[in-house]
Amino acid sequence: MKGTQSETELMRSLKPKRSRNVRKANSILSTTTTATEDYNSAVSIDSSDLEFYDVSDEELDAPNANSTNGFAINNLDNILKEIDTELDSYSVTQLEKSLQRLEDLLFDYPENTDILWRLGKAHHKISENSDDKEFVQDHISKGIEILSKALNLKEDDPDVHKWYAILVGSRSEFVSLQERIDDGHKFKKHVDAAIALSPNDPSLHYMLGRFDFEVAGLKWYERKVAATLFSEPPNATYADALLHFMQAEQLANFEFKENKLMIAKCKIATSDYKEAMEWLTQASNCKQGDGLDDKIDSEVKALLGKYNSYR
Known part of the structure; x- marks a missing residue:
């Protein structure tokens, strides 16, 4: 969306609120694995006061994103690596600190998309750590607003498209069925754009797999709504989803636990229970501490119990 706010007003509107209710985040892509969240994205705890980061003139000597001051740009790069x-x-304190630092940087670099997409990511990750719906919706909305600005500035940045898609997918519980279906098209469009620019990012293939999985599981009335909204409503099968999840598995250089779970769920959906059990076993053997929360572990455990006879 294109805003009419001044930069100062926009920055004021982006000041973070403190969460009173926290929970562990979902996954590497912060998505759930229930089929009821149509088109939800694709693919994390303690809180304290914000730590403000003071950007000095010596650190950032450039007034805008187009500065040729190599010293300033190099220092900006180093700061972004820290962020x-x-x-x-998976600490709320660290996430809030990052949000504040990015907002401070944005005053000096208002059109720097490397700052903007990280700011959207910060809003998303902070939103995960609260059960307060108003708080979550507020951060997701701010993230989408800032990513929309980034898209207007730079259309060939895969991270801009990726985080816009993630944020759009994250607001499904706050909008109507018609809006969720419309967001599904936005989600797919921007994941496709991101993957064209960064084809070896496993998280993007996971996101496409999640999209196809949700489409394959649409209820009849949801398909009817989609057909009335678009001349070519979304269409996908569990086999389509599986192809994307397998691609993500091949590209990932880490134990992608939720991806293994989704491969198993595709196998279950197509009645291939024996192979599903193999993938569930792999998921259950993944090392802990990789940001996946108890919800994923619980689902893996429940499915292993349910289909235990197919071992």
Whole structure:
């Protein structure tokens, strides 16, 4: 969306609220694995006061994103690397610190898309750590707004498309069925754009797999709504989803636990229970501490129990 706010007003609107209710985050892509969240994205705890980051003139000597001051740009790159580490932690304190640092940086670099997409990511990850629906919706909305600005500035950045898609997919519980279906098309469009620019990102293939899995599981009335909205409503099978999940598995250089779970769920959906059990066993043997929460572990355990006779 294109906003009419001034940069100062936009920055004020992006000041984070503190979460009173926290929970562990979902997964590497922060998605759920229930078929009821149509088109939900695709593919994380303690809180404290915000730590404000003061950006000095010596660190960032450039007033805009187009500066040729090599010293300033190099320092910005180093700061963004630090922030990336904070964003990949699962501490609310670190996430809030990252959000504040990015907002401060944005005053000096208002059109820098490397800052903008990280800011959207920060809003998303903070939203995961609260059970307060208003708080979650507020952060998701701010993330989408900032990513929309980034898209207007730069259309060939895979991370901009990726995080826009993730945020759009994350608001499914706050919108109507018609809006969820419309968001599904937006989600698919931007994941496709991201994967064209970054074909070896396993998380993007996982996201496409999740999209196809949700489409394959649509109820009849949901398909009817989709058909009335679009001349070519989304169409996919569990076999289509499986292809994407297998591609993600091949590309991942880590134990992608939720991806293994989704492969198993595709196998279950097509009555291939023996292979499903093999993938569930692999998922259950993945090392802990990789950001996957108890919900994923619980689902793996439940499915292993349900289909135990197919071992």
